[in-house]
Amino acid sequence: MKVTVDEAMCCGAGQCVLLAPDVFDQRDEDGVVVLLDAAPPEPLHAVVREAASVCPAAAISLGEGA
Amino acid sequence: MSGRRDLAGRGGVTAPAGVLVVGASAAGLATVEALRRGGYPGAVTVLGAEPHLPYDRPPLSKQVLSGAWQPDRALLRPRDVLAALDAEFVLGDPAVGMDAPARSVRTASGRTLRADTIVVATGTSPRTLPGQAGLAGVHVLRTLDDALALRAGLLRCARLVVVGDGVLGAEVAATARTMGLDVTLAGPQRAPMASQLGRPVAHRLAELHTERGVRLRMGTGVRGLTGARGTVTGVSLDTGEVLPADLVVVAIGGDPVTGWLHDSGLPVDNGLVCDSRCRAADGIYAVGDVARWHHDQLGTLLRLENRTNATEQAVAVAADILGGDRPYTPVPYFWTDQFGTRIQVYGVLPADAEVTVVDGDPETGRFVARYRRDGEVTGVLGWNMPKQARMRRQEVADALAASDSASAAH
Ligand SMILES: Cc1cc2nc3c(=O)[nH]c(=O)nc-3n(C[C@H](O)[C@H](O)[C@H](O)COP(=O)(O)OP(=O)(O)OC[C@H]3O[C@@H](n4cnc5c(N)ncnc54)[C@H](O)[C@@H]3O)c2cc1C
Ligand code: SF4
Numbered sequence: 001m002k003v004t005v006d007e008a009m010c011c012g013a014g015q016c017v018l019l020a021p022d023v024f025d026q027r028d029e030d031g032v033v034v035l036l037d038a039a040p041p042e043p044l045h046a047v048v049r050e051a052a053s054v055c056p057a058a059a060i061s062l063g064e065g066a
Numbered sequence: 067m068s069g070r071r072d073l074a075g076r077g078g079v080t081a082p083a084g085v086l087v088v089g090a091s092a093a094g095l096a097t098v099e100a101l102r103r104g105g106y107p108g109a110v111t112v113l114g115a116e117p118h119l120p121y122d123r124p125p126l127s128k129q130v131l132s133g134a135w136q137p138d139r140a141l142l143r144p145r146d147v148l149a150a151l152d153a154e155f156v157l158g159d160p161a162v163g164m165d166a167p168a169r170s171v172r173t174a175s176g177r178t179l180r181a182d183t184i185v186v187a188t189g190t191s192p193r194t195l196p197g198q199a200g201l202a203g204v205h206v207l208r209t210l211d212d213a214l215a216l217r218a219g220l221l222r223c224a225r226l227v228v229v230g231d232g233v234l235g236a237e238v239a240a241t242a243r244t245m246g247l248d249v250t251l252a253g254p255q256r257a258p259m260a261s262q263l264g265r266p267v268a269h270r271l272a273e274l275h276t277e278r279g280v281r282l283r284m285g286t287g288v289r290g291l292t293g294a295r296g297t298v299t300g301v302s303l304d305t306g307e308v309l310p311a312d313l314v315v316v317a318i319g320g321d322p323v324t325g326w327l328h329d330s331g332l333p334v335d336n337g338l339v340c341d342s343r344c345r346a347a348d349g350i351y352a353v354g355d356v357a358r359w360h361h362d363q364l365g366t367l368l369r370l371e372n373r374t375n376a377t378e379q380a381v382a383v384a385a386d387i388l389g390g391d392r393p394y395t396p397v398p399y400f401w402t403d404q405f406g407t408r409i410q411v412y413g414v415l416p417a418d419a420e421v422t423v424v425d426g427d428p429e430t431g432r433f434v435a436r437y438r439r440d441g442e443v444t445g446v447l448g449w450n451m452p453k454q455a456r457m458r459r460q461e462v463a464d465a466l467a468a469s470d471s472a473s474a475a476h
Contacts, residue, residue, distance in 0.1 A: 009139075013399070027453065030408075030452065050100075053099040054096065056122075061147075
């Protein structure tokens with residue numbers, strides 16, 4: 001799984017961090033998403049999929065591969 | 067799109083679908099995604115009134131209205147991601163009636179769609195003022211088409227009056243002012259969003275608007291619209307005063323879209339009324355802005371009109387369809403962006419709450435405030451401090467859980 005985030009779309013809600021704190025964080029100054037792990041391990045895939053779906057700004061995209 | 071996306075066959079009866087979602091927006095789409103993530107193998111149909119693929123609404127009053135984003139950017143998912151859901155999207159064909167015991171839905175074009183499970187996700191529609199329909203230059207803002215029409219008006223006009231001092235009215239006023247229009251915001255509260263933010267923060271928001279040149283006409287009701295030759299000329303207030311305008315936005319709230327359920331026998335009262343599992347009847351659920359469900363921790367029926375509720379409730383509904391059977395007890399959350407300031411609210415901020423700044427400093431334009439009533443945390447507000455506010459969400463969650471166990475003990 002390959003995770004990408006679009007910082008310009010992120011609205012800083014932090015839903016992704018609440019779900020997957022090992023994969024996402026937020027910048028201290030403006031709350032914009034920080035991608036900690038662009039290729040999270042298999043056990044995290046389900047929760048990262050959920051994060052991509054519930055992100056209220058559609059800022060998280062998932063691709064196949066490494 | 068997938069082979070299932072078959073828009074032909076109008077007037078026919080479609081083969082039975084496992085799950086039928088009525089409403090193709092944030093809540094409806096998230097329900098389908100959560101079902102597939104949870105391994106749901108059955109057929110899924112999504113029926114939508116609008117011709118557009120699912121798109122997002124928060125940008126409509128912000129980036130789409132200002133022109134910073136092309137409309138396509140508001141699409142919730144690219145086509146290939148939608149296609150991978152293996153769901154049939156039937157778009158541009160509103161539901162007009164439901165036979166609840168038979169679990170079937172009739173559409174405007176004459177289709178009948180049957181399913182084992184129906185999820186109602188039809189959102190809300192804007193309220194209007196008397197006389198609004200016949201007047202050019204008066205807008206509401208709910209759909210992408212509304213946003214594009216309003217944007218065209220903003221580019222053409224000079225003097226805007228926004229009727230309504232809730233979150234939508236305040237956002238439209240901010241965006242239009244940033245675009246250079248002369249903007250007046252009128253509403254009955256003492257300050258914009260006073261009922262959602264509490265007095266002190268709403269006062270701050272009022273200052274922000276005033277500093278940026280928005281004229282506030284607070285504390286007065288709106289009587290109606292004035293017009294000449296079919297075009298709006300102003301907004302008349304309860305005080306008798308008329309605010310001149312060549313463009314008016316009416317943002318006085320929305321009503322849940324339940325008219326199409328009128329002969330369904332389902333409980334409709336300010337939304338489709340549901341139990342704690344978001345179930346209105348056997349096999350029939352509601353999700354998103356249209357759903358009024360029982361929040362077990364708050365001990366009351368609740369209907370939330372915000373973006374994260376749409377998706378969180380969708381996750382809960384999908385889990386229940388898949389056999390989960392757990393109550394939906396979210397921490398309410400919304401955010402708003404006005405003049406580059408981001409305000410975020412977790413929980414609720416009652417007017418009589420005790421407000422304490424717990425991080426940052428209002429003087430520097432960044433702070434987090436905690437709202438307490440009778441010693442209990444009810445909510446947290448962030449002003450330009452998204453991460454720090456989110457980190458205190460747990461305090462609200464804990465207080466909700468504690469009130470739940472307290473009421474359970476009685
Ligand atoms: C301009 C604007 C700005 C916003 N900004 C924010 C914000 O900053 N933060 C925030 O938290 N929330 C915001 N919101 C609220 C948020 O967008 C909503 O809570 C969210 O869209 C609710 O999703 P939903 O799917 O329940 O309803 P909706 O998004 O309203 O979707 C309902 C869908 O059902 C369709 N439909 C209606 N009737 C029928 C029918 N009879 N048959 C079939 N389909 C039907 C509609 O066409 C629509 O596509 C904003 C809303 C608007 C309008
Ligand atoms: S959930 Fe989406 S909008 Fe919120 S912080 Fe994460 S990426 Fe940004």
